[in-house]
Amino acid sequence: MTFAVTPVSGVLPSGALGAVRPTEVADPASGAQFASVLGSIDSLQQLQSTSTDLALRAVTGDLDDVHDYTIASAQASTALELTAAVRNKAVEAFTEIMRMQA
Incomplete structure (x- = not known):
């Protein structure tokens, strides 16, 4: 059985979660993947901040196109x-690993 993977391009900024690959094994001492996860969280915070700023601009009437807020809100x-x-x-994976060790 095969599954087709549909890319989620346009939903997240480029590189938001793209650096984390479950099949790759990184050097645990490097911490590069952990840093990429932190970068992803920063990207999420930026999306939410942009959505909040556009919401405030829409409420005060400073936003010319309300669609910008709608798109930013959906992305966030x-x-x-x-x-x-x-x-x-x-x-869930961590819990399963701990269960196997017991």
Whole structure:
């Protein structure tokens, strides 16, 4: 059985979560993958900040195109859901590893 993977291009900024690959094994001492995860979280915070700024501009009437806020809000929401799903899978994997050691 094969599965097709649909890219989520346009939803997250380039490189937001692209540096984390589950099949790659990195040198644990380098910490490069952990740094990329932190960069992904910074990217998520930036998306949420942009969405909040555009929401304030829309409420005060300073925003010319309300579609900009709608798009930014959808991007921030999707990025947050993706981040939460990745976190949940990581916790689930850790729990399973701990269960195997017991």
